[in-house]
Each structure stands twice: as C-alpha cells, then as structure tokens.
Amino acid sequence: MPTVDLRRASRVTAGLALGALSAFIEAVFVVLATLVSVVPAARSAVFRATRWFAELERSRLRGYLDQATSDDYGDWRALRYLGARSVVGGLGAGVFALIGLGLATAAITVWQLLTGQPLGEDDDWYDVPGLLLMGALLIFLAVQGLIGVAALERRLAHHFSGPTKQERLQRRVDALTHSRAEVVEAVNDERRRIERDLHDGVQQRIVSLGMLLGRARRARDAERASALLRQAHEETQLALQELRDVAWRVYPIALDEGGLGTALEALAERSSLPVELRCALDARVDPATETVAYFVASEAVTNAIKHSAASRIEIAVSRSGRMLSVSIIDDGVGGACPSGNGLSGLARRVGAADGVFTVDSPAGGPTVVRAELPCA
Structure with a gap:
C-alpha cells in the first residue's frame, strides 16, 4: 500500500509540475484570445484553440490527478476556465520554485557540513538543529502547498466543466417541452391503435354477424336457417372475445387488481408463444410506471409474435433503486427496426x-427490447 501511495503522489506531483509549466502559456493565450475575440471573424479560430487547450487540461487532470471532467462546456466558459487555471498554475509554479530554493539551500548546507565550513559567522551549536527544524517546516509547507494546488485544480475543473446552472435549466425546459409533445403523440398513437383494433377486429365481426343473421332470416329452409344461426352464434362468441381482447389492450384490469406481475402473468398466458416470465419485484411501483412497463412488454410480445418468427419469448422485470427495468427477449430472426410504428410508439x-428505451436486434437474433423507467 505505501508503494502505491508513493507512486500516486509522484504522479500527482508530475501533473502539477506540468500544470505549472502550461500556466504561463495559457496566461499569454488568454490575454491574446480576449483581445482577438473582439473581432467576430476571428472568434471561430480563437475558440478552436481555446477548446484545444481545455481538452489538454482535461487530459492532464484525468491522467495525473484522477479527475474526470465533462466535455459539455461552452467556448466562453472554457476561456474563463483557462484564465482561472493559469492563476492556480502560477501558484503551483511558486510552490515548486520555493521547493527548488529549499533544495538548493539544503545542498549548500550539506556541502558546508561535509567540507567542515562553518554554517554561520559564529558557528554556534544550535545552527544545525535550527536548520533541520527550518527545513522540516519548509517541507511541510511545500507539501501542503502542493496539496492545496491540487485541490484548487480539481475544484476549478469541477466548477467549469459541464453546462452552467442556467444551461441545465434551459435543457430541462426543452426536455419537458419535448416530453409533453411525446405524451400527446403517444396518446394519439394509442387512439389510432384502438380505432384500428375496433375497425379491423370487432367491427368486421359484427358486420359478418349481421350478414349471417340476414341470410338466416331470408332462408326458406329451416335446416339452412338453423345452420346460419349456429354460425351467427359462433360469430357472436368470436366478436365478444375480440372485444375482450381490445378492452384488455386498452387497459388490463389486472394492473389495478394485482399489479404489474399479475398483469404480465395474464399476458404470458394469453400469448400464442411460450413466454417465460421473471418478475423480481418485492413491492409495487407507482401505477403510471406499471402502466408504461406493461404496455412495453405487451407491444414487444405482439411484435415478436407477428414479425420475429420466434419460438419463445422471455420477459424480465427488476428494480434497482428508483429505476424499473423491463426486458423482452425473443429468439427470432432479428432485424427489428426501432423506427417502425410499434417500436417508435x-x-x-x-x-x-x-425513461430510456433501447432495441438491440442484430440480424439472426436475438432481439432485446429494454425499457428503464424512473419509479417512485
């Protein structure tokens, strides 16, 4: 462990030394860049050079001081960072200069002791202890100075890297605006899907039922009329089943009664393909999140049955902290298009x-549809 600490201390010291050297170059650059940036036509080149210097500092901090920083910063923010960092680097250069001066003084003192030369004018007995005490104090101050410069380097990088508070707020407003538009579009998609299910399913069944009843009423043969009525009765049962399926797809009542696990169990039972369900939830999450998670699983299972030529489907649900993860995996042919109507919806x-929605569907399969949702 001491070897590792010494190695890390040496690396940090080397990084601070490099920062001390680059501080003078950056200080000159900041002054020139500030003057040149007054000309609008020159700002593009100035900001390119500014970002280059800022990225160079990020590499130094990451490699020597183990400080990871974000590259999400503006050009003016990078220029201000270089200006502040050149001051901190100058402090580091001052500390290294004092260390060099102390080492030179120590070397001269040792030379005087070895050659028998007096340390002072009177060569008093307390000269050696006093020098040792002074040297120990200077070493302590130098180490503390380097530690302080390293802390300032990290704090500056943390303060200037990434967007400002106002930029984060603006991005959040943009995200909420986009999210609201997504909600409206998702509702419209749901309405279109319900209309399509009613038109292509229930409505066609009812039309067929009406035609059978009309033919039975016009039939003159009692046996023929009875056969048509039997077909109409069967069509009625199919229409009812279709209506139940549509109602289930609109909103399964099992979500309210038993939660996400119960609703997914019912989904697995109704599937025409074998579905393996692994639901590791020790408690229910909020209803809104359960609804989104259920419909992700339901639509993904429907897509797998219709398009993937799969032989089995797996649904995995887990929770980690405040995130609910839902994964649907099928062993089909793959090649699912995330921009298709179903997956894009x-x-x-x-x-x-x-939440975060991802689709991994290489040619040949398997297809993995995953949703990660924040939950209360």
Missing part, C-alpha cells in the same frame, strides 16, 4: 415517462 411512451 413505445419509445415515445417511455420517453414521455423520462
């Missing part, structure tokens, strides 16, 4: 809930 629905 899911992406909008998840995005409206401030």
Whole structure:
C-alpha cells in the first residue's frame, strides 16, 4: 500500500509540475484570445484553440490527478476556465520554485557540513538543529502547498466543466417541452391503435354477424336457417372475445387488481408463444410506471409474435433503486427496426415517462427490447 501511495503522489506531483509549466502559456493565450475575440471573424479560430487547450487540461487532470471532467462546456466558459487555471498554475509554479530554493539551500548546507565550513559567522551549536527544524517546516509547507494546488485544480475543473446552472435549466425546459409533445403523440398513437383494433377486429365481426343473421332470416329452409344461426352464434362468441381482447389492450384490469406481475402473468398466458416470465419485484411501483412497463412488454410480445418468427419469448422485470427495468427477449430472426410504428410508439411512451428505451436486434437474433423507467 505505501508503494502505491508513493507512486500516486509522484504522479500527482508530475501533473502539477506540468500544470505549472502550461500556466504561463495559457496566461499569454488568454490575454491574446480576449483581445482577438473582439473581432467576430476571428472568434471561430480563437475558440478552436481555446477548446484545444481545455481538452489538454482535461487530459492532464484525468491522467495525473484522477479527475474526470465533462466535455459539455461552452467556448466562453472554457476561456474563463483557462484564465482561472493559469492563476492556480502560477501558484503551483511558486510552490515548486520555493521547493527548488529549499533544495538548493539544503545542498549548500550539506556541502558546508561535509567540507567542515562553518554554517554561520559564529558557528554556534544550535545552527544545525535550527536548520533541520527550518527545513522540516519548509517541507511541510511545500507539501501542503502542493496539496492545496491540487485541490484548487480539481475544484476549478469541477466548477467549469459541464453546462452552467442556467444551461441545465434551459435543457430541462426543452426536455419537458419535448416530453409533453411525446405524451400527446403517444396518446394519439394509442387512439389510432384502438380505432384500428375496433375497425379491423370487432367491427368486421359484427358486420359478418349481421350478414349471417340476414341470410338466416331470408332462408326458406329451416335446416339452412338453423345452420346460419349456429354460425351467427359462433360469430357472436368470436366478436365478444375480440372485444375482450381490445378492452384488455386498452387497459388490463389486472394492473389495478394485482399489479404489474399479475398483469404480465395474464399476458404470458394469453400469448400464442411460450413466454417465460421473471418478475423480481418485492413491492409495487407507482401505477403510471406499471402502466408504461406493461404496455412495453405487451407491444414487444405482439411484435415478436407477428414479425420475429420466434419460438419463445422471455420477459424480465427488476428494480434497482428508483429505476424499473423491463426486458423482452425473443429468439427470432432479428432485424427489428426501432423506427417502425410499434417500436417508435413505445419509445415515445417511455420517453414521455423520462425513461430510456433501447432495441438491440442484430440480424439472426436475438432481439432485446429494454425499457428503464424512473419509479417512485
């Protein structure tokens, strides 16, 4: 462990020394860049050079001081950082200068002791202890100075890296505006889907039922009429089943009664393909998150049944802290397009809930649809 600490201390010291050397170059650059940036046509070149210097400092901090910083910063913010950092680097250069002066003094003192020369004019007995005490104090101050410069370097990098508070607020407003648009679009998609299910399913069943009843009423043969009525009765059962399926797809009542796990169990039972469900939830999450998670699983299972030529589907649900993760995996042919109507609708629905939606579907499979949702 001491070897590791000494190695790290040596690395940090080397990084501070490099920062002390670059501080003078950066100070000159900041002065020139501030003057040249008055000319609008020259700002592009100035900001390119500013970002180059800022990235050079980020590399030094990451490599020597173990300080990871963000590259999400503006040009003027980078220039202000270089100006502040050149001052801190100058402090570091002063500390190194004092260390050099102390080492030179120590070397001269040792030379005087070895050659028998007097340390002072009177060569008093307390000269050696006094010099040792003074040297120990200077070493302590030098070490503390380097530690302080390193702390300032880290604090400056943390303060200037990344967007400002106002920029973060503006981005949040933009994200909320986009999220609101996603909610509206997700609702419209849901309405279109319900209309399509009713038109292509229930409505067609009812039209067929009406035609069968009309034919039965016009039939003159009792046996023929009875056969048509039996078909109409069967069509009625199919229409009812279709209506139940549509109602289930609109909102499964099992979500309210038993939660996400119960609703997914019912989804697995209704699937025409074998579905393995792994739901590791020790408690229910908020209803809004359960609804989004359920519809992600439902739509992904429907897409897998229709398009993937899969033989089995796996649904995995887990929670880590305040994040709920839902993964749907099928062993189909892959090649699912995230921009398709079904998956893009899911992406909008998840995005409206401030979640993250991903699709991994290489050719040949498997296809993995994953949603990570914040939950209360």
